[in-house]
Amino acid sequence: xxxxxxxxxxVGATSDIGLALAHEYAKRGxxxxxxxxxxxxxxxxLLDLQNRYGVSARSIALDLLDADSRARFLDALPVVxxxxxSVAGLLGEQERSESDAxxxxxxxxxxxxxxxxxxxxxxxxxxxxxxxxIIGVSSVAxxxxxxxxxxxxxxxxxxxxxxxxxxxxxxxxxxxxLTVKPGFVDTRMTSGxxxxxxxxxxxxxxxxxxxxxxxxxxxxxxxLGRWRWIMLPIRLLPEPLFMRLKF
Amino acid sequence: MMxxxxxxxxxxxxxVLRPRDTEQxxxxxxxxxxxxxxxxxxSYGDAALNRAATVVVTRLNxxxxxxxxxxxxxxxxxxxxxxxxxxxxxxxxxxxxxxxTRFVTVxxxxxxxxxxxxxxxxxxxxxxxxxxxxxxxxxxxxRCSDNENPDLFxxxxxxxxxxxxxxxxxxxxxxxxxxLVVQHTTRTQDLSQTxxxxxxxxxxxxxxxxxxxxxxxxxLGRGVVYRGEHATLGDLPPDRGGRPYGTASIRxxxxxxxxxxxxxxxxxxxxxxxxxxxxxxTGRALVSYQTFFYPLDALLRWNRIYGxxxxxxxxxxxxxxxxxxxxxxxxxxxxxxxxxxxxxVLKLCGExxxxxxxxxxxxxxxxxxxxxxxxxxxxxxxxxxxxAAHGGRLYLAKDARGGAGLLRxxxxxLDEFSRTRDRYxxxxxxxxxxxxxxxx
Ligand SMILES: Cc1cc2nc3c(=O)[nH]c(=O)nc-3n(C[C@H](O)[C@H](O)[C@H](O)COP(=O)(O)OP(=O)(O)OC[C@H]3O[C@@H](n4cnc5c(N)ncnc54)[C@H](O)[C@@H]3O)c2cc1C
Numbered sequence: 001x002x003x004x005x006x007x008x009x010x011v012g013a014t015s016d017i018g019l020a021l022a023h024e025y026a027k028r029g030x031x032x033x034x035x036x037x038x039x040x041x042x043x044x045x046l047l048d049l050q051n052r053y054g055v056s057a058r059s060i061a062l063d064l065l066d067a068d069s070r071a072r073f074l075d076a077l078p079v080v081x082x083x084x085x086s087v088a089g090l091l092g093e094q095e096r097s098e099s100d101a102x103x104x105x106x107x108x109x110x111x112x113x114x115x116x117x118x119x120x121x122x123x124x125x126x127x128x129x130x131x132x133x134i135i136g137v138s139s140v141a142x143x144x145x146x147x148x149x150x151x152x153x154x155x156x157x158x159x160x161x162x163x164x165x166x167x168x169x170x171x172x173x174x175x176x177x178l179t180v181k182p183g184f185v186d187t188r189m190t191s192g193x194x195x196x197x198x199x200x201x202x203x204x205x206x207x208x209x210x211x212x213x214x215x216x217x218x219x220x221x222x223x224l225g226r227w228r229w230i231m232l233p234i235r236l237l238p239e240p241l242f243m244r245l246k247f
Numbered sequence: 248m249m250x251x252x253x254x255x256x257x258x259x260x261x262x263v264l265r266p267r268d269t270e271q272x273x274x275x276x277x278x279x280x281x282x283x284x285x286x287x288x289x290s291y292g293d294a295a296l297n298r299a300a301t302v303v304v305t306r307l308n309x310x311x312x313x314x315x316x317x318x319x320x321x322x323x324x325x326x327x328x329x330x331x332x333x334x335x336x337x338x339x340x341x342x343x344x345x346x347x348t349r350f351v352t353v354x355x356x357x358x359x360x361x362x363x364x365x366x367x368x369x370x371x372x373x374x375x376x377x378x379x380x381x382x383x384x385x386x387x388x389x390r391c392s393d394n395e396n397p398d399l400f401x402x403x404x405x406x407x408x409x410x411x412x413x414x415x416x417x418x419x420x421x422x423x424x425x426x427l428v429v430q431h432t433t434r435t436q437d438l439s440q441t442x443x444x445x446x447x448x449x450x451x452x453x454x455x456x457x458x459x460x461x462x463x464x465x466x467l468g469r470g471v472v473y474r475g476e477h478a479t480l481g482d483l484p485p486d487r488g489g490r491p492y493g494t495a496s497i498r499x500x501x502x503x504x505x506x507x508x509x510x511x512x513x514x515x516x517x518x519x520x521x522x523x524x525x526x527x528x529t530g531r532a533l534v535s536y537q538t539f540f541y542p543l544d545a546l547l548r549w550n551r552i553y554g555x556x557x558x559x560x561x562x563x564x565x566x567x568x569x570x571x572x573x574x575x576x577x578x579x580x581x582x583x584x585x586x587x588x589x590x591x592v593l594k595l596c597g598e599x600x601x602x603x604x605x606x607x608x609x610x611x612x613x614x615x616x617x618x619x620x621x622x623x624x625x626x627x628x629x630x631x632x633x634x635a636a637h638g639g640r641l642y643l644a645k646d647a648r649g650g651a652g653l654l655r656x657x658x659x660x661l662d663e664f665s666r667t668r669d670r671y672x673x674x675x676x677x678x679x680x681x682x683x684x685x686x687x
Contacts, residue, residue: 044268044323048309052334 005133005214007031009081011062011118012088014038016187017137019045020207021085026053028211033081035062035073064088064114065106074118080125083214085135086115091189094149104151111155116162123166126175133214134170135178136163140222143181143231144242167219178213179220182206183227199224250301253550254291256557256619256647259680261301268307272412273386275302276676283679284412286352287327290359291560292647293680294407302412304354310334311415318420319377324354324413331420332536337492340420341477341536343375347592349541354413359644360405360605362612364453364475364540367597371605372418373404380415384672388414402667405605407643409668409677409687425491427478428453428539432529438468438575442611445595448474453539459524460591460615463582468574470593471527475539484533553618561627562614562642563634564596570611573637577613577630584626588615603660603667606642614645624648643681651686 008025012018013034022032026049034042039059049057060076063069090110097104119134126132141149142156160179167177184190184200201209206223213221222228234242251258262279266272275282282300295301307323308330314320318340320331328342329349335341346361355361357379360371369375378392381403391400403410431451435441441456448454453475462469480491487493543549550558565573574593581588592614596607606612617623631653634641640657641649655661668675681687 044309044311047311051310051313 005082007033007081009033009084011035011086015087016203017206018087020203024207024211026055031055032057034059037063064110074121080129083133084122087137088115091152097151107151108155112158130174133176137180140181140183140227140231143235176217180210182223250296252290252292254558257293259296261296261298264302265306269414272382276386281676281678284408286355287350289348289351290644296680321417323415325352327352336426339422341423343421344372345540348544353416357413358408360600360602362607364455366607367449367595371600373600376416376418378417379403379413381411382414383411384676398667401601402664405602409682423477424480425478426536427533428475428536429478429482430532430534430539431474432527433472434529435470441468441470444472452476456593458591458593460578460581460588468578557619558616559619559647560616560645562645563639564607564610564612565637565639566610569637576633591615603664654685
């Protein structure tokens with residue numbers, strides 16, 4: 001992996017996909033900065049990454065829901081990362097967040113507001129240097145609002161739109177922006193759900209697809225590519241029809 | 248969730264937990280009436296099954312430290328030997344002891360106190376373990392070693408998960424110069440030649456014999472004997488360009504579905520065995536470590552070839568004094584029945600290990616696979632009688648059907664094991680389908 005992609009900063013590193021990404025990048029020799037609310041909980045993983053791949057790996061505190069923490073995090077970053085990935089996500093319980101404003105706000109902040117603010121700030125620093133890669137992990141749930149999870153979906157939709165705008169802005173200035181739309185992934189977030197095996201990826205599979213898309217300078221990928229074809233009619237269906245589908 | 252061991256027999260509906268850290272393990276111990284740890288599920292039978300709670304530790308797989316001067320590594324119990332080899336072989340280190348598959352976890356290797364083709368010289372996996380961190384029945388976590396809780400340290404090696412959940416272990420790796428093995432192959436005509444060849448090979452680091460267990464009469468016990476040494480830098484072939492660790496990872500193939508079980512009958516098995524016997528190339532060869540240690544791993548999920556009903560392995564160890572006679576009896580019975588094994592593996596074992604339930608002792612060990620059919624089960628009971636009559640024992644990591652009597656007769660240090668469990672788990676919260684079957 002070429003040096004200007006390193007270090008790789010992962011926001012949301014304690015998530016299953018975040019940790020799988022850490023392994024995929026470390027395997028290719030990249031140094032790692034893992035941001036998490038409780039960085040101590042990453043200690044065993046940092047040692048593991050160092051022992052396995054001989055790369056440098058450190059953690060840094062970041063509570064996405066806390067504006068002060070976000071500011072401190074940005075100040076404390078030792079370098080402008082070569083690559084920054086936001087894997088931050090909070091599913092929440094749709095039904096509860098319909099009446100619980102605090103939970104609704106947490107879902108919106110975690111999935112859209114905080115990652116967008118952080119990636120904006122880092123994009124500006126990368127511009128100063130003229131190189132870098134920004135990767136946002138959004139969701140197929142952002143492709144269309146659904147009764148069953150539109151709060152999460154709308155925040156992801158905002159994040160997807162943010163990423164495509166950022167990509168348009170930075171395209172000519174040497175900075176690559178990749179939008180990732182995973183379908184079902186077998187993680188803690190989905191544990192207990194009954195997911196169809198053929199449509200469910202492992203965190204490692206998703207991480208490998210992301211690194212491949214990064215190195216291939218793709219713009220938007222669906223992980224487990226078949227999700228692209230599942231989402232196509234769902235995106236295109238006229239609203240009156242879509243609403244009548246109990247989907 | 249339906250679970251089974253590698254033999255796909257028996258299949259049991261188990262509640263499965265997948266902890267990611269120590270806290271989640273101790274939470275599970277606090278919350279469940281009984282439980283058993285499970286690693287990669289490569290034991291053949293029912294040792295890693297518990298209906299109330301089967302605690303799969305494969306997500307505990309972090310490498311905590313490594314000392315490049317001594318080869319001492321500390322890692323979590325769910326780390327597989329495959330992962331360790333991937334990380335440390337390019338740095339010149341290999342597991343001291345490895346079973347015939349690299350897809351086992353460190354916890355599973357300790358709990359079964361596994362042996363390799365070097366048992367006669369290097370003992371079991373446990374001999375190279377320095378300390379173990381164990382989660383106990385009361386939810387506490389203790390370290391055990393030769394100095395700290397030595398009774399628990401011994402009982403956990405070969406203890407089949409019945410002393411607690413192994414969280415972490417510190418153990419030594421073996422320095423190697425290359426990732427190749429110098430292999431010597433000889434063919435033998437009958438059992439006495441096979442035993443002699445293994446005896447002659449006892450100075451070699453690794454040795455093993457494959458026995459054609461369908462050959463009868465004067466050819467009874469004929470086989471192919473392999474010896475191996477880690478290749479040194481001087482053995483490197485010229486096409487390596489001086490690179491000691493250059494083997495591209497060998498692609499594995501998967502057996503896609505269970506073939507119909509009639510594919511395995513005395514004619515097809517006999518043909519396979521004969522072909523294998525003739526095909527073996529005798530003499531010296533330089534082979535990859537995968538080829539030498541893990542020939543079966545090249546065919547992922549080969550356990551499916553035994554069909555849906557699954558299969559069982561019968562592995563016994565027999566004392567030196569009467570092993571020739573006992574082996575002759577066993578092989579005669581199997582050849583006469585003709586429904587026998589595709590694989591029959593014979594190894595020379597060295598000194599007994601410290602674990603009271605650790606399997607190998609000085610003598611020969613024979614391992615055979617059988618389809619899980621009623622007819623084979625009755626044959627296996629007859630084989631058990633021969634093993635018992637000669638003072639042998641069965642390997643718990645392979646067992647799915649043995650009786651309590653065989654356990655008592657075969658493992659004279661059973662009481663020592665029970666006393667240690669009385670101390671640390673008086674209510675027997677750690678138990679498996681196997682321990683219940685055996686009254687352990
Ligand atoms: C192809 C093949 C070849 C083999 N060759 C050999 C060989 O040459 N020599 C040999 O000795 N064995 C051999 N085996 C058997 C294998 O090495 C053992 O069964 C080994 O224990 C499997 O490890 P596992 O991680 O899959 O454990 P599992 O099968 O998941 O569990 C095995 C036992 O270990 C216990 N256990 C697992 N993890 C823990 C833990 N963290 N804490 C406490 N207890 C735990 C379980 O409770 C169970 O009793 C072979 C198996 C196969 C499939």
